[in-house]
Amino acid sequence: MKFIKLKRTFREGMDNFRRNGWLSFATVSVLAISLYVISITIILGVTANMVLRNIQDKINVSVYFNTDIEENRILEIKSKLTGYQEISSIEYVSKEQALEQFKKMGDKNPSITQALAEIGDNPLLSALVIKAKHPSQYDLIAKAITNSNFSADVSRIDFEENKTAIDRLSSIIKLVEKVGLTLGIVFVFIGVLITFNAIRLTMYAHKQEFEIMRLVGASNIYIRMPFVFEGILYGAVSAFVVMICIFITSKFLAPITQGSISGGDIVSFYFANFFIIFGGLLISGIFLGTLSGVIAIKRYLKV
Amino acid sequence: MLKFENVSKIYPGNFVALEDINLQIEKGEFLSIVGHSGSGKSTLLKLIYAEEQVTGGHVYFNDRSIDSINRKHLPYYRRNIGTVFQDFKLLPQKTAFENVAYALEVSDETDEEIKELVPEILDIVGMGDKANKYPRQLSGGEQQKICLARALVRKPLIIIADEPTGNLDPVATWEIVQLLLKINSMGTTILLATHNKDIVDKLNRRVIALDQGKIIRDHQKGRYAI
Numbered sequence: 001m002k003f004i005k006l007k008r009t010f011r012e013g014m015d016n017f018r019r020n021g022w023l024s025f026a027t028v029s030v031l032a033i034s035l036y037v038i039s040i041t042i043i044l045g046v047t048a049n050m051v052l053r054n055i056q057d058k059i060n061v062s063v064y065f066n067t068d069i070e071e072n073r074i075l076e077i078k079s080k081l082t083g084y085q086e087i088s089s090i091e092y093v094s095k096e097q098a099l100e101q102f103k104k105m106g107d108k109n110p111s112i113t114q115a116l117a118e119i120g121d122n123p124l125l126s127a128l129v130i131k132a133k134h135p136s137q138y139d140l141i142a143k144a145i146t147n148s149n150f151s152a153d154v155s156r157i158d159f160e161e162n163k164t165a166i167d168r169l170s171s172i173i174k175l176v177e178k179v180g181l182t183l184g185i186v187f188v189f190i191g192v193l194i195t196f197n198a199i200r201l202t203m204y205a206h207k208q209e210f211e212i213m214r215l216v217g218a219s220n221i222y223i224r225m226p227f228v229f230e231g232i233l234y235g236a237v238s239a240f241v242v243m244i245c246i247f248i249t250s251k252f253l254a255p256i257t258q259g260s261i262s263g264g265d266i267v268s269f270y271f272a273n274f275f276i277i278f279g280g281l282l283i284s285g286i287f288l289g290t291l292s293g294v295i296a297i298k299r300y301l302k303v
Numbered sequence: 304m305l306k307f308e309n310v311s312k313i314y315p316g317n318f319v320a321l322e323d324i325n326l327q328i329e330k331g332e333f334l335s336i337v338g339h340s341g342s343g344k345s346t347l348l349k350l351i352y353a354e355e356q357v358t359g360g361h362v363y364f365n366d367r368s369i370d371s372i373n374r375k376h377l378p379y380y381r382r383n384i385g386t387v388f389q390d391f392k393l394l395p396q397k398t399a400f401e402n403v404a405y406a407l408e409v410s411d412e413t414d415e416e417i418k419e420l421v422p423e424i425l426d427i428v429g430m431g432d433k434a435n436k437y438p439r440q441l442s443g444g445e446q447q448k449i450c451l452a453r454a455l456v457r458k459p460l461i462i463i464a465d466e467p468t469g470n471l472d473p474v475a476t477w478e479i480v481q482l483l484l485k486i487n488s489m490g491t492t493i494l495l496a497t498h499n500k501d502i503v504d505k506l507n508r509r510v511i512a513l514d515q516g517k518i519i520r521d522h523q524k525g526r527y528a529i
Contacts, residue, residue, distance in 0.1 A: 002411065005411065212394055216406040
């Protein structure tokens with residue numbers, strides 16, 4: 001297509017957008033609402049996931065060894081466990097280190113220091129702190145250790161104490177993933193549908209103009225292009241609007257999410273992913289706008 | 304220049320709009336087409352600007368059958384023809400200037416040519432001072448003059464006017480007719496479909512009368528009679 005055509009049809013599209021003020025406002029609103037709902041669903045899903053992963057990261061299982069077990073033996077067991085697929089990390093905490101950590105807690109709570117002074121000896125046990133790749137796997141790891149040939153060296157595993165919390169967490173993660181995905185799909189579908197309808201109505205309003213344009217000898221592409229540009233414009237403007245709305249929403253949600261996301265709160269998440277979110281919105285907005293426009297014109301434009 | 308050869312047009316539902324039409328129109332003619340509503344005037348004109356296709360026979364434009372034109376090329380063919388309608392068909396979101404300019408833009412005229420030609424044409428139809436008005440700010444007669452300017456600006460070979468005065472008061476009607484005569488005197492063929500007896504009688508040019516899709520009269524210096 002010649003440059004002059006491109007320039008003129010682009011200008012036409014801009015003029016249409018500007019001069020059909022209310023219609024453009026309505027279309028952009030509908031498109032923005034769909035995009036907003038879709039992106040909030042996605043962002044909430046991602047945030048919930050991050051919160052859960054964050055909690056998950058703090059969960060572990062400690063295996064305590066009998067006092068008579070040498071450090072070498074424990075390290076040997078550690079290297080054996082490293083081979084397990086389900087385990088993501090193992091940390092060795094000697095009883096001296098454990099005592100250090102315990103004393104540190106004593107800085108805040110004097111009764112701990114007092115208790116330690118009374119016992120005199122180090123009452124703590126050496127331990128392996130194990131993290132699983134997935135919360136549901138702790139059960140398996142605990143069982144494997146209980147049934148292993150070094151189970152006699154093990155004093156106790158604190159898994160049972162954490163079991164309920166871990167179970168609950170893993171079921172919540174599964175639920176959030178399922179609900180988020182379902183909601184996401186439903187909202188995307190609804191969004192596409194109402195956007196398509198809004199733009200179809202806009203095109204219907206232009207229907208008579210198509211006829212006039214044809215009569216003065218405009219080729220199909222010349223009639224169609226301004227509306228494609230109009231669709232692009234709807235998408236782009238909606239993306240800007242939604243970007244602002246999401247910012248306000250995340251500001252509002254920030255106090256709730258404070259500390260539960262590794263990067264701070266949801267506002268910092270927003271800024272850290274600004275270009276990804278904006279790019280995604282822009283692309284989906286333009287895609288939705290253009291596609292609906294093209295389909296609608298096809299319907300109303302005959303040669 | 305225009306030739307209808309055994310043309311018939313039957314709309315879906317077996318509604319016969321035109322039947323066995325044979326008609327020859329020469330370059331520079333001013334032809335009035337009269338007839339009752341539904342007699343086939345508009346259909347006859349639509350066949351010329353390819354809004355409708357013939358069911359039987361052929362319509363030739365400069366010896367070329369219109370139905371042989373590739374659909375893709377129809378926009379280019381339509382640029383030979385200027386059209387004016389009872390309901391004006393101006394683009395509501397464009398000013399008078401832009402409406403006229405649009406006809407030039409679609410045929411890739413340069414911006415310089417547009418800036419030069421449009422005011423010239425608007426002056427010819429006497430609308431030079433209303434260039435920046437939107438259609439809703441203009442009277443019916445003024446809107447119709449803009450339509451004429453738009454039809455004229457590309458220097459078409461034919462101007463088709465389908466009831467152009469149907470919505471106008473007598474004064475505006477005569478202004479439009481005067482303009483059509485002026486355009487015709489510059490060599491453009493004019494086809495005018497009308498109900499207005501006064502116009503046809505005063506014009507004293509060729510008149511054809513249609514009734515139920517057939518040509519019932521064709522007089523070189525005719526009067527309004529059906």
